Amino acid sequence: MRAWQRPDVPSLDDLGLGRGERPAVHDTKRDDRVVVPYGDSATMYTCGITPYDATHLGHAFTYLAFDTLTRAWLDAGVPVRTAMNSTDVDDPLLERAARDGVDWRELAEQQQELFREDMAALRVIPPDAWIAVTERIDRIGDAVRRMVDSGDAYLLPVPEGDGAAEGAHDVLFDTTRTRAFPIGLGSRTDHDEMVALTREFGGDPDRPGKRSPLDPLLWRAERPGEPAWESAVGRGRPGWHVECTEIAMDELGSPFTVAAGGRDLRFPHQELQAHHALALGAPLFSEIRMGAGLVAYDGSKMSKSLGNLVLVSRLREAGARPAAIRLALLAHHWRADWEWQDEELEAAEERLDRWAAWARTPGDDPSLEDSIVPWLRVTIASDLDTPAALQAIDDFVLRAPADEGSLAAIDALLGIDLLAVEPR
Ligand SMILES: [Zn+2]
Incomplete structure (x- = not known):
């Protein structure tokens, strides 16, 4: 999808001022500072917006943080390639569209356009690839199919009462499978805290039949009135984490340098993206992870649901x-x-x-x-x-x-x- 106008970024090296040092930045996973990239060039994937409440100051703060990192790399003479998604089909977006009586696609496109205008006005360097999830449904479905085939994912019947077709199955990721590192919160593992965060971020830990309460949805079978696409795992739509995994690896390879986003994405989102990548055969998803601070207003984190947005x-x-x-x-x-x-x-x-x-x-x-x-x-x-x-x-x-x-x-x-x- 089209991004936005790239601002001019002067080269200090061309002005005879030499080059800066590579930046040392805080890695959430290690809880320590590291100098990146390790190699000759840098790659960064940033979790993008869900286009229904763009662009509040919390978004702008996050994307400015990673804009600063991109600028530091450029000044250090490091070639940079970046990618970002737009979660343009997701529960909060669909709920908002239904409430306001507008088509969810129109809402997404209108909010994405607003985001483009805001980012261009703020002179944020655009991602080299800005990918809407709806542009990658086939590839995400194929990735989920591979995880089913390798035993990293399993089928769970859609609960009765959801109105899905006879025999319809959701697909879940099996977090109990041992991989290179256990599911955790940075360097810690605290099961109760992880379950609480899973619940907070829409992960449905209490759903009967799950192998672990932490198991996330990879593919949601079609429900009446919801958008759905044909795929290698049946009609439906993708889960949140696997979208980012697929788009990041497809655009940047693996491992890429930085998985970036707001600090609240640290768990479960960034952690599960990394585990999906391992299940799909990547040696490592990203070299480091970065989480930008959260912006509050009137005493609470800025969010559409609380209505305390500064746009x-x-x-x-x-x-x-x-x-x-x-x-x-x-x-x-x-x-x-x-x-x-x-x-x-x-x-x-x-x-x-x-x-x-x-x-x-x-x-x-x-x-x-x-x-x-x-x-x-x-x-x-x-x-x-x-x-x-x-x-x-x-x-x-x-x-x-x-x-x-x-x-x-x-x-x-x-x-x-x-x-x-x-x-x-
Ligand atoms: Zn993401």
């Missing part, structure tokens, strides 16, 4: 400059959970004005020692510490004139083109 499009309509929204988000560390305060936007607008005024009054080109470039590179390479980077710039604009290299670095690493900022 990027609304802020833009109300006159916020996208670069200021970007700055407001980058002022928080990518791994932190935090609560949006409305005043943060005004603070970011003022900061943007200060920086833009500085950018318009250039001085002589300083030596590299007097440039912001090394400071930005050090802070970003240290687990993408954008709050420290913003403070370094605050400090720098007070004591040094603007120079071409510093302006290019602020654009390349933080995605803010100060010479293009419009006055308020």
